[in-house]
Amino acid sequence: MKLNTKFGKFGGTYVPELLMPALEELEEAYINSKNDKKFNTELKSLLKDYAGRPTMLYHARNLSKRLGCKIYLKREDLLHGGAHKTNNGLGQGLLAKYMGKTRIIAETGAGQHGFAVAMVGAFLGIKTIVYMGTKDIERQKMNVHRMRLCGAEIVPVSLGSCTLKDAISECLRDWVTNVKDTYYLLGTVAGPHPYPSIVRDFQKIIGEEVKKDIMAQEGRLPDHIIACVGGGSNAMGIFNAFIQDTNVNLIGVEPGGKGLDTEFHGASVCRSRPGVFDGQLSYLMQDKNGQVKESYSISAGLDYPSVGPELSYLNDSKRVKFTAATDEEALRAFKLLSETEGIIPALESAHAVAHAVKLSKDLNKKDIVVINLSGRGDKDVFNATEALEELNFD
Numbered sequence: 516m517k518l519n520t521k522f523g524k525f526g527g528t529y530v531p532e533l534l535m536p537a538l539e540e541l542e543e544a545y546i547n548s549k550n551d552k553k554f555n556t557e558l559k560s561l562l563k564d565y566a567g568r569p570t571m572l573y574h575a576r577n578l579s580k581r582l583g584c585k586i587y588l589k590r591e592d593l594l595h596g597g598a599h600k601t602n603n604g605l606g607q608g609l610l611a612k613y614m615g616k617t618r619i620i621a622e623t624g625a626g627q628h629g630f631a632v633a634m635v636g637a638f639l640g641i642k643t644i645v646y647m648g649t650k651d652i653e654r655q656k657m658n659v660h661r662m663r664l665c666g667a668e669i670v671p672v673s674l675g676s677c678t679l680k681d682a683i684s685e686c687l688r689d690w691v692t693n694v695k696d697t698y699y700l701l702g703t704v705a706g707p708h709p710y711p712s713i714v715r716d717f718q719k720i721i722g723e724e725v726k727k728d729i730m731a732q733e734g735r736l737p738d739h740i741i742a743c744v745g746g747g748s749n750a751m752g753i754f755n756a757f758i759q760d761t762n763v764n765l766i767g768v769e770p771g772g773k774g775l776d777t778e779f780h781g782a783s784v785c786r787s788r789p790g791v792f793d794g795q796l797s798y799l800m801q802d803k804n805g806q807v808k809e810s811y812s813i814s815a816g817l818d819y820p821s822v823g824p825e826l827s828y829l830n831d832s833k834r835v836k837f838t839a840a841t842d843e844e845a846l847r848a849f850k851l852l853s854e855t856e857g858i859i860p861a862l863e864s865a866h867a868v869a870h871a872v873k874l875s876k877d878l879n880k881k882d883i884v885v886i887n888l889s890g891r892g893d894k895d896v897f898n899a900t901e902a903l904e905e906l907n908f909d
């Protein structure tokens with residue numbers, strides 16, 4: 516059995532020839548692990564006992580009252596590590612162990628994926644190297660310290676925009692040189708095949724749990740599911756179980772930065788066209804000559820000029836609707852959720868909350884909205900507070 520290499524016209528394997536055997540080895544190992552009882556039992560137990568799954572589906576009563584509709588939060592922020600990235604870190608970390616790899620490399624933006632990999636590396640006793648843009652090292656310092664505490668080596672990347680896309684490029688470079696003993700643990704549903712499928716599969720537990728819990732609590736499916744979109748792993752994670760349920764609106768929220776009409780945003784689906792980047796064909800921010808444009812967002816985890824290929828496909832087939840929230844809207848939502856519920860969201864997740872605020876204007880109190888709270892906001896407290904002060908919020 517082989518996995519599909521494409522989603523419609525999107526996806527594929529646009530990499531140097533040298534990496535093809537490694538990607539084929541990865542696909543084969545992943546397919547074997549899917550059918551391996553021992554692997555699945557070990558992963559299930561790690562997700563439960565180490566990471567704390569299942570996470571809660573919480574009816575946010577105060578926010579619901581404020582917005583005039585029924586809001587549920589999928590609490591991925593409560594997962595060990597503080598974000599949904601742990602699901603994929605554990606899955607692929609275990610896969611690396613089963614493949615006998617002795618070195619794990621990873622890219623990170625917000626540092627949440629980097630931390631998930633660092634903790635898995637510590638736990639499994641595998642040497643871990645995390646590539647991170649210097650801009651992100653500065654704005655997500657807390658996660659840099661957390662990764663180092665777990666024994667990971669951080670390699671600062673000072674190329675290009677010094678953010679996630681440059682860290683991914685450096686990882687691919689490292690992998691080409693050290694392909695034999697190294698596992699590249701990619702953190703989102705992007706990159707060359709088979710990563711988009713592997714990462715989606717390790718994240719799809721989010722939506723499966725939501726489906727079960729919302730049926731138990733409400734006896735019906737939600738009307739809307741909202742997730743922020745960087746590469747797209749928390750979005751695919753929560754959407755996947757609902758793709759066939761066409762009455763459920765699936766909404767991806769991209770980083771609108773300083774506004775979609777400015778140069779400073781990271782909304783690849785809302786404002787770009789397909790192009791090849793990081794080993795895949797997908798929506799890509801690019802100039803008229805096809806040169807990759809730099810993305811911008813206040814949120815490091817969303818600051819990426821492309822998106823996973825399955826989301827591009829779901830956009831074109833109109834199953835997922837894409838929109839954007841600006842930095843300012845996300846900051847307002849960051850404050851709103853903290854004040855109404857005592858839950859501080861990651862700035863990434865605050866983009867999804869911001870869209871719920873906008874959407875609620877057209878909803879009534881019977882409408883059910885599930886927001887994927889992909890991570891917690893401890894890492895953002897200082898930057899967000901400063902930014903809120905600059906905006907003169909009280």
Ligand SMILES: Cc1ncc(COP(=O)(O)O)c(C=O)c1O
Binds near residue numbers: 743861
């Ligand atoms: C908390 C959180 N949410 C969302 C994202 C965006 O990634 P993805 O689109 O793959 O879910 C990140 C990325 O670091 C993150 O840390």
